[in-house]
Amino acid sequence: MASTAFAPSFPLPANTELKATPLSPAIGAIVESVDLSHPLSPSQKNNIHQLLLRHQVLFFRKQTISPAQQRDFARNFGKLHLHPIFPTVPDVPEAIVLDTAKNDLRDNALWHTDVTFQQEPPMGAVLTSRLLPETGGGDTLWASGTAAYDALSDGMKQRIDTLTAQHDFLRSFPVSRYGRTEAELEKWAETRNNFPPVTHPVVRIHPETGAKALFVNEGFTTEINDIDPEESAALLSYLTRHATRPEFSIRWRWEEGDVAFWDNRITQHYAVNDYLPARRIMNRVTIIGDRPYGPTRQEG
Ligand SMILES: O=C(O)CCC(=O)C(=O)O
Numbered sequence: 001m002a003s004t005a006f007a008p009s010f011p012l013p014a015n016t017e018l019k020a021t022p023l024s025p026a027i028g029a030i031v032e033s034v035d036l037s038h039p040l041s042p043s044q045k046n047n048i049h050q051l052l053l054r055h056q057v058l059f060f061r062k063q064t065i066s067p068a069q070q071r072d073f074a075r076n077f078g079k080l081h082l083h084p085i086f087p088t089v090p091d092v093p094e095a096i097v098l099d100t101a102k103n104d105l106r107d108n109a110l111w112h113t114d115v116t117f118q119q120e121p122p123m124g125a126v127l128t129s130r131l132l133p134e135t136g137g138g139d140t141l142w143a144s145g146t147a148a149y150d151a152l153s154d155g156m157k158q159r160i161d162t163l164t165a166q167h168d169f170l171r172s173f174p175v176s177r178y179g180r181t182e183a184e185l186e187k188w189a190e191t192r193n194n195f196p197p198v199t200h201p202v203v204r205i206h207p208e209t210g211a212k213a214l215f216v217n218e219g220f221t222t223e224i225n226d227i228d229p230e231e232s233a234a235l236l237s238y239l240t241r242h243a244t245r246p247e248f249s250i251r252w253r254w255e256e257g258d259v260a261f262w263d264n265r266i267t268q269h270y271a272v273n274d275y276l277p278a279r280r281i282m283n284r285v286t287i288i289g290d291r292p293y294g295p296t297r298q299e300g
């Protein structure tokens with residue numbers, strides 16, 4: 001596949017003072033020379049924002065940041081999201097705790113874009129590793145929805161450009177796993193009530209770059225609207241498989257001190273579940289996003 005297929009369709013910053021080493025043409029870069037425990041200068045903030053638009057997921061190494069500093073870093077890029085289900089760090093409600101000793105997190109081992117069951121899914125998220133399995137494993141993969149869209153045939157692009165799809169909380173948060181105690185069940189029922197299935201475009205326009213991205217994910221997308229159910233199932237199966245091909249994705253092997261920051265508007269990710277019963281703990285701070293729209297500006 002020609003690397004030019006992934007050329008960004010927007011201007012790169014003229015003078016990026018932070019060095020970024022790409023991990024692949026489609027997605028991912030390691031950013032050096034920035035200490036995320038300190039407030040960012042306006043130019044660092046702008047650089048990181050531009051690099052995020054270009055590379056879709058950024059990695060910072062050898063950071064020592066507390067959950068509060070992680071929250072403050074994420075706040076540079078927007079208001080923060082409070083997750084309806086996941087437990088949080090005491091005193092830092094914006095930081096969710098993904099701890100395999102406390103929760104059944106097997107649903108993250110499914111390709112998904114975070115929180116697309118809401119009408120305004122997050123713009124992005126910042127993830128830190130707090131405890132890595134001593135067995136190794138526990139990698140995370142990210143895939144680029146823009147690279148996936150670009151690689152579709154013209155006929156397929158035309159077919160899907162105007163379609164919309166349903167996204168449902170229930171698909172990744174079944175009551176069997178998230179309603180096991182009385183308190184959990186109450187939280188789950190309230191969330192179910194607050195978040196009925198929503199509709200999003202199948203092809204999303206990135207609100208900042210204008211790039212088109214495939215915007216269906218196995219984690220939450222249940223069906224394509226207004227077409228025959230069998231056609232919907234076949235098309236969804238093709239599109240979700242295509243979206244996560246190795247050509248459009250990278251796999252990150254976590255080390256202590258790593259921080260990942262992804263653009264949740266045009267990517268999806270997968271947390272590899274290969275280390276249980278070893279324990280793994282991550283913290284995620286999530287940034288609020290806007291309502292997705294498609295090429296004809298149709299909203300869900
Ligand atoms: O644990 C991970 O590596 C990622 C989990 C996940 O899906 C998320 O933080 O949104």
Ligand SMILES: [Fe+2]
Nearest residue numbers: 108112114269
């Ligand atoms: Fe996720």
